Amino acid sequence: MDFLTPQEWQAVRLSFVVATRSVLVSLPFAVLVAWLLARGRFVGRSWLDAFVHLPLVLPPVVTGWLLLLLFGVRGPLGALLQDWFGVRLVFTANGAALATAVMSFPLLVRAIRLSLESIDTGLEQAARTLGARPLDRFFSITLPLMAPGILAGTVTAFAAGLGEFGAVITFASNVQGETQTLPLAIYSATQTPGGEATAAKLSLISFVLAVAALLFADRLSRRVQRWIGRTT
């Protein structure tokens, strides 16, 4: 396809890779945090709630910089990862995925938490009286009924992840082929003389992807609602 140059394709592909990794990594944590926020009764619940939502309101540059402090080569966690696993996050696709994951985490948690709160706890009680232990209950009743929220949240977080800019460029920098995702490529194009065509093409792609993702999320959630037997 000649519509895009190889470098432009690379940016599109990289965006997909980064967004996919970020969602896969954050999903289990998001389910856990959503469960804690919806069902947990513990001191500091509202603090956890605020903390999770922080990336939504903080300037993304600040989030990226905080990540750099923590996960940078000399940061406490970064050094640990480097020493124990030989993993370096800054300037890598995995680093971009981490920054994206942190940024889209609130979206994921929010969607999952909403679906969890809409589950009638009476169903879990019924499962209890029928002999289901806690983990059994979670996997046989709670998790399937949360599926609409999990899927909708995943698609939304994925779509948002395709376009994460501030935190990625701050933490993972703008390395072509490694961390230069769609928005970073667009930014670079606008900084380059004669890059308008590239910027326009990539922007169009971003637009199409975003709309497609939103429509897909909506259809998927209806589908799943029907699958779990809720008429909408």
Add this chain to the structure above:
Amino acid sequence: MSFSVSLQHRYAGFTLDASFDVPAQGVTVLFGPSGSGKSTILACIAGLLSAQAGRIALGGEVLFDRARNIDVAAEARRAAVVFQDARLFPHMTVRNNLLYGFRRSEGDAHDFATVTDMLGVAHLLDRRPATLSGGERQRVALGRALLARPHLLLMDEPLAALDAPRKQEILPFLERVRDTARVPIVYVTHALDEVDRLADTLVLLEQGKVLAAGSLHELSARTDLPLLSDRRDAGVVLSCTVDSSDAGQTRLQFDGGMLIVPPWSGVRPRVRIRARDVAIATEQPVGLSIRNVLPARVTAIAPHDDHECFVNLQLGGTFLLARVSRSAVVELGLAPGRDVWALIKSVALS
């Protein structure tokens, strides 16, 4: 074997302090107005709520004992609940709903096919709960609880959410469950017709306290219990066995005599004899159209209103209530200990 419950629990504006000891078989109905604590008691028995103090034991098995720090988890109590709102799992087919508890329990099973046939849900197995009617949902919920091989079957107003025709549709199924389940059933309701049809033992509750507990027959003959005597057609419920049956009539045996009723084809008939359908004669009457004339003894007389009294009668081990005018009591010289004849004008069978 007995089922004994003693619970003390206090929360905002409500104090529960209830104890009862009932046979661990048949249907025990917890009856009372809303706010009397009956559903709270059921939740405690199920293990969904831990009372602040008390003890629950089924035979020798202690399910809860605050003093000894025993509180068996709900999932280990084998006390299946049929909730008012059915609570079927929406993401599962009817079949998987029915099998949910079945797969999580061991022991001698009710056969799956027997239960689905008995409850008339065999044709619904591949459907989702959302597509079922209210009555069908409740039948599936009954089957799901039965198939969980419970040691105790708990029902929390299972008919309250249904309209009158639906209720009539489910009641026969409940009677079948009562007659086939080999486990004690605790049934919460505030509807007297369900008490009449289902209860073996009755626990009357009011404002968190037990007003009376005993067999339905015994309590239905007591005029001092406002919950029962306030109803317009007070009467006594008897459990009978069929003695003989022919084309014209059925003879029912009860502890204290025999009743002749219209042809009847049920298994465990229970009859309700309303106080206003019982008349009293001091001598054996002759030339009457009334078929059921039985010797009885007056045990007590209690005023009902300005004009009428309830006369308690005893026939063998059975009690009857008769509603007669005060002037008749005086003219006939009715008094405790007097031998009389009870004339039963009609009986309601179920």
